[in-house]
Amino acid sequence: MRLFAALAALVVLxxxxxxxxxxxxxxxxxxxxxxxxxxxxxxxxxxxxxxxPLLGKQVIFENxxxxxxxxxxxxxxxxxxxxxxxxxxxxxxxxAKSLFKQLPYDPQADFAPVSLVTYFDLLVLxxxxxxxxxxxxxxxxxxSPGKLNFATINPGSTQNLSAELFKSVAGIDxxxxxxxxxxxxxxxxxxxxxxAVFESYAAMKGLIAGGRLKPLASTAEKSFGYLPEVPTARxxxxxxxxxxxxxxxxxxxxxxxxxxxxxxxHVNAVIAQPDFxxxxxxxxxxxxxxxxxxxxxQLADDIAKWKAVIEKAGIPQQ
Numbered sequence: 001m002r003l004f005a006a007l008a009a010l011v012v013l014x015x016x017x018x019x020x021x022x023x024x025x026x027x028x029x030x031x032x033x034x035x036x037x038x039x040x041x042x043x044x045x046x047x048x049x050x051x052x053p054l055l056g057k058q059v060i061f062e063n064x065x066x067x068x069x070x071x072x073x074x075x076x077x078x079x080x081x082x083x084x085x086x087x088x089x090x091x092x093x094x095x096a097k098s099l100f101k102q103l104p105y106d107p108q109a110d111f112a113p114v115s116l117v118t119y120f121d122l123l124v125l126x127x128x129x130x131x132x133x134x135x136x137x138x139x140x141x142x143x144s145p146g147k148l149n150f151a152t153i154n155p156g157s158t159q160n161l162s163a164e165l166f167k168s169v170a171g172i173d174x175x176x177x178x179x180x181x182x183x184x185x186x187x188x189x190x191x192x193x194x195x196a197v198f199e200s201y202a203a204m205k206g207l208i209a210g211g212r213l214k215p216l217a218s219t220a221e222k223s224f225g226y227l228p229e230v231p232t233a234r235x236x237x238x239x240x241x242x243x244x245x246x247x248x249x250x251x252x253x254x255x256x257x258x259x260x261x262x263x264x265x266h267v268n269a270v271i272a273q274p275d276f277x278x279x280x281x282x283x284x285x286x287x288x289x290x291x292x293x294x295x296x297x298q299l300a301d302d303i304a305k306w307k308a309v310i311e312k313a314g315i316p317q318q
Contacts, residue, residue: 033072035181094302121220201284
């Protein structure tokens with residue numbers, strides 16, 4: 001009778017409960033499509049450090065910069081869909097769908113959303129003492145067409161396309177020069193080889209605090225509050241120039257919903273921590289999680305938005 005009762009209890013359990021192994025069973029890897037020191041890198045490492053005790057397994061990181069994020073995306077696309085390998089998805093992922101003629105992956109079909117993590121703006125920065133305000137940078141570009149250089153990280157990134165959009169909205173002729181890392185882009189400005197760099201506060205915080213780089217404007221619609229003295233580009237005389245980015249996490253398509261639910265639950269738990277939110281704001285980002293469906297909609301909306309921007313600006317596909 002006892003054996004029969006035990007078997008009967010198993011029969012009424014959901015099939016998913018019988019088939020789904022415990023998660024995670026090994027370290028969880030987060031693949032970052034940018035070099036060390038950038039916003040995505042800083043944000044995800046802070047998140048991952050707090051995810052480790054919640055998951056009960058170590059969260060490890062792998063930086064795969066270059067190729068417009070293709071290298072990182074392909075590594076995760078080919079990974080086993082079991083939740084142990086995650087991709088840092090950014091609004092540059094949405095941009096890539098229209099910016100590149102051919103992508104070996106589909107940002108929507110090949111990945112399953114886990115959660116948003118942060119929203120952020122960018123800063124337009126020049127070497128301290130070179131330009132007093134954004135209008136001075138624009139005036140210099142108009143006075144010397146084709147002579148100024150703007151530094152960004154790799155093509156297809158939010159930073160890179162933000163510079164292209166700036167060029168279009170401001171009506172100036174400048175060269176957009178991509179670098180492999182945020183540090184390389186900043187070094188170009190400090191050495192006088194570039195006139196401005198488009199980057200996050202998190203990546204440039206030390207150089208700003210040290211007085212070596214001067215923020216000329218924020219790309220946000222309204223100030224996030226971390227540098228209240230810095231105007232938005234709109235307030236600095238460039239209406240129509242607004243860029244707000246985001247960072248998020250996704251897994252390979254086919255990852256079990258139960259595994260995604262576990263990851264989403266813990267990401268939301270970290271972001272609900274008041275001190276985590278405070279640390280994110282110190283880095284110039286607004287911590288924000290949510291359901292996977294919210295990220296799915298954000299990606300779809302941004303694909304449509306940036307497609308229109310690219311076409312209107314006449315930015316050639318790469």
